[in-house]
Amino acid sequence: MDLxxxxxxxxxxxLVIIALGGVVGLLSGMFGVGGGFLTTPLLIFYGIPPTVAAASAASQVTGASVSGVVTHMARGTVDFRMGGVLIAGGIMGAGMGVGIFRMLQALGQIDTVIGILYVLMLGSIGMLMAKESIxxxxxxxxxxxIQARKRRHHPLVAALPMRWRFYRSGLYISPLAPLLLGVATGILTMLLGVGGGFIMVPAMLYLLGMxxxxxxxxxxxxxxxxxxxxxxxxxxxxxxxxxxLALLLLIxxxxxxxxxxRISMSVRPEYLRILLAFIVLVVAIxxxxxxGWRPDEIYTVQVL
Known part of the structure; x- marks a missing residue:
């Protein structure tokens, strides 16, 4: 059914686009990750221009996040004060990302930059996940x-001024740390169409000590x-x-x-993590x- x-x-x-969304959703349900960092590469592999793939993936992540947020709010596991600071930083970062995105579009390099960033990002994440899983x-x-890591924020975070109390997160740190983390995530979201949870969650645990x-x-x-x-x-x-495109992916x-x-409930988490690391590394490769592979048709999306 062509559309x-x-x-x-x-x-x-x-049906192929819905299936691609289904693969991302399957990974999300199995591994507990948003899956947005795989949506853009899969769309690019199918032939969607990288700029459209990144922008549309961001809108799909928005729709997919709603049910999760509602569930966690009902459980009382959302730190709204910390979330507000992260959102402020994220919107600032997204604004910066707009300028970077349009500059790269004008130079005709946005598709290449998206590809390089994904290779570096997925390659590093895949290697770290593979090491931990092994x-x-x-x-x-x-x-x-395996000895559990003690929860403690990074020394650089402890050195920042103007400390606030984040009661739900159990922290007394400067809001500048989550603000800067939000800025970095906002830039990545703008450029790559990812939700940023795969970076945000480890950073909140190991840098902020939440x-x-x-x-x-x-x-x-x-x-x-x-x-x-x-x-x-x-x-x-x-x-x-x-x-x-976003609607088909969301379905x-x-x-x-x-x-x-359902699958995640019947498989050991150690095997799930090594499988996810393998998938991420395959996509990165x-x-x-x-x-470096010259396509039959060379195209890009440019705003006139």
Missing amino acids: YLPIANLSVNA QSLIALKTGRQ ATQAVVGTSLFQILFVTMATTMMHALTTKAVDLV GSVIGAQVGT RMAIGL
Whole structure:
């Protein structure tokens, strides 16, 4: 069933796009990650222009985050004060990202930069995940316990001035730390169409030292509003948001997430993590190959 995407300016098989969204949703349900960092590469592999893929993926992440945020708010696991600071930083970062995005568009390098950033990002994340997963599997086989890391914010965070109390997160730190973290995530969201949870969650745990029970809910709360703002900025400036594409992805991701959640309940988490690390590394390698592989048709999306 072919469907025309008005912004991408090409026809696609709607069932294939729904299936791609389903794969991302499946991974989300199985591994507990947003999956947004895989949406853009998969769309690029299918032939969607990188600019449209990144902008539309951000809008899809917005829709997919709503149910998660509502659930965590009902459980009381959202630190609204911390989330507000992260959102402020994220919107600032998204505004900076608009300038970077349009500058790279004008230079004709936005597609290449998106590809390079994804290779570096997925490659580093995949290697770290693989290392941690292998250590967990070895400990599982030998019966050795891995010592849990003590929750403590980074010394650089402790050195920042103007401390605030974040009661839900159990922190007494400067708001500048989460603000800067939000800025970095906002820039990545604007450029790559990712939610940023795969960076936000480890940073909240290991840099800010947040209480574990408040991390996921607060991260989703920030992702919801920052991706919403990013989508609006894309729509008003780069004109690269394809709502038809985003809707198809959202349908697939909702279905896939339900299936993935059921699978995750029957498989050990150590095996799930090593599988996710393998998938991320495969995508990174495919992106790296694509950077040096000349396509049959060369195109880009440019605002006139």
